[in-house]
Amino acid sequence: MCPDIRAQRQSQDPEARLEEARGLALAIGIVVAESYILPIRVAKAGTLFGEGQVQRMVTDCELHEAELVIIDGALSPIQQRNLEEKLGRKVIDRTGLILEIFGERAATAEGRLQVELAHLDYQQSRLVRSWTHLERQRGGFGFLGGPGETQIEADRRMIRNRMAKLRRELEQVRKTRELHRKRRGRAPWPVIALVGYTNAGKSTLFNRITGADVMAEDLLFATLDPTMRAIALPGIEKAILSDTVGFISDLPTQLVAAFRATLEEVTAADVILHVRDIANPDTTSQKSQVLHVLAELDVIDGDNGESAMPIIEVWNKWDMLDADRQAELGALADSDPDIVAISAITGFGVDKLLDRLGAMLTKGSRLQTFTIPASDGARIAWLYAHGEVTADRDGGEGDDGPLREIDARLSVKDLGRFATMSGYALPELD
Numbered sequence: 217m218c219p220d221i222r223a224q225r226q227s228q229d230p231e232a233r234l235e236e237a238r239g240l241a242l243a244i245g246i247v248v249a250e251s252y253i254l255p256i257r258v259a260k261a262g263t264l265f266g267e268g269q270v271q272r273m274v275t276d277c278e279l280h281e282a283e284l285v286i287i288d289g290a291l292s293p294i295q296q297r298n299l300e301e302k303l304g305r306k307v308i309d310r311t312g313l314i315l316e317i318f319g320e321r322a323a324t325a326e327g328r329l330q331v332e333l334a335h336l337d338y339q340q341s342r343l344v345r346s347w348t349h350l351e352r353q354r355g356g357f358g359f360l361g362g363p364g365e366t367q368i369e370a371d372r373r374m375i376r377n378r379m380a381k382l383r384r385e386l387e388q389v390r391k392t393r394e395l396h397r398k399r400r401g402r403a404p405w406p407v408i409a410l411v412g413y414t415n416a417g418k419s420t421l422f423n424r425i426t427g428a429d430v431m432a433e434d435l436l437f438a439t440l441d442p443t444m445r446a447i448a449l450p451g452i453e454k455a456i457l458s459d460t461v462g463f464i465s466d467l468p469t470q471l472v473a474a475f476r477a478t479l480e481e482v483t484a485a486d487v488i489l490h491v492r493d494i495a496n497p498d499t500t501s502q503k504s505q506v507l508h509v510l511a512e513l514d515v516i517d518g519d520n521g522e523s524a525m526p527i528i529e530v531w532n533k534w535d536m537l538d539a540d541r542q543a544e545l546g547a548l549a550d551s552d553p554d555i556v557a558i559s560a561i562t563g564f565g566v567d568k569l570l571d572r573l574g575a576m577l578t579k580g581s582r583l584q585t586f587t588i589p590a591s592d593g594a595r596i597a598w599l600y601a602h603g604e605v606t607a608d609r610d611g612g613e614g615d616d617g618p619l620r621e622i623d624a625r626l627s628v629k630d631l632g633r634f635a636t637m638s639g640y641a642l643p644e645l646d
Contacts, residue, residue, distance in 0.1 A: 414462025450574030
């Protein structure tokens, strides 16, 4: 069920939101018997829906023999309990459904820690809907709880203790990631982060560029755990491409907090590729949701939309547009250097995207002349690998033998790296 609350109109179209909710259910293997939008004038404190709407849901559940009711919105613990009692079936809201998907998809130890923390944070407020055994009091020893402690209080205490332990473990994960980022920064290889709404095609593009075999299916949240691969770009020997978890409207705050260690990879990127499903009718709203999450991460300024780092909009699924729409959007993309139209499936536009990335990452490069002993093959090879060599000529004789003069265009970062190599001073900058 998709509640359309008049007083809280979403930026998403209700029909698009309903279709997304169906996709979320299908992503976890749920067979959807019926789905529809229920307009709500005023949300009821006890059940969210009016009495007549609840009765309709009861009838539909009986008709379709439904075992689960999904409400594509936020339910309070009381509303969830009351609806379960009236419907006689398990009821979950949007947050609960997304948490179920994440719990099923988490493949790494870090991912499982993040999902468990988010689930416990969500669940601790819902002990009110637990069964009668949570209401009885008990005495006990110190390690089980003091005299008169109710079962619900004991359960809440256990949840708090477990959450504290998970937060300590995730803090260690965060520190480890930070160390890895510092190592990459010393290398340093530029980092490119793929972000976008779930199912926009990030993993398909990741596989196209890297030749990897990351799970890429037409499912919401097909990718949960971040993946990184080394790639080569025009003018750049090595860069790191990072695939991240997809964003979604109304992403549960528990998940944003739990996955902050993962999402911090975005904040350390040199360039962000914002992959958009340009064929989706709701693509504008999806873009707004992604920018909202980036603002929460302080990647962009939420007030004026300005970014601390370059962002390229990648208009994916170009092959799914008709010719008229391609012509209309193509004119817009051609007029904006920060937009590239592609199809990750067919490969259309991917080479143009890589060229644009290479140009962006080498922007500000300087052409310098280096005089190097001809016998110093390692330094000469390094200049060829990390820069654009425009000339390589005889440099005459030096104290230790023949010299070579090499004109190479290097980024300021690579000039700094070259300066740290023993025996060579950084040339005067132009």
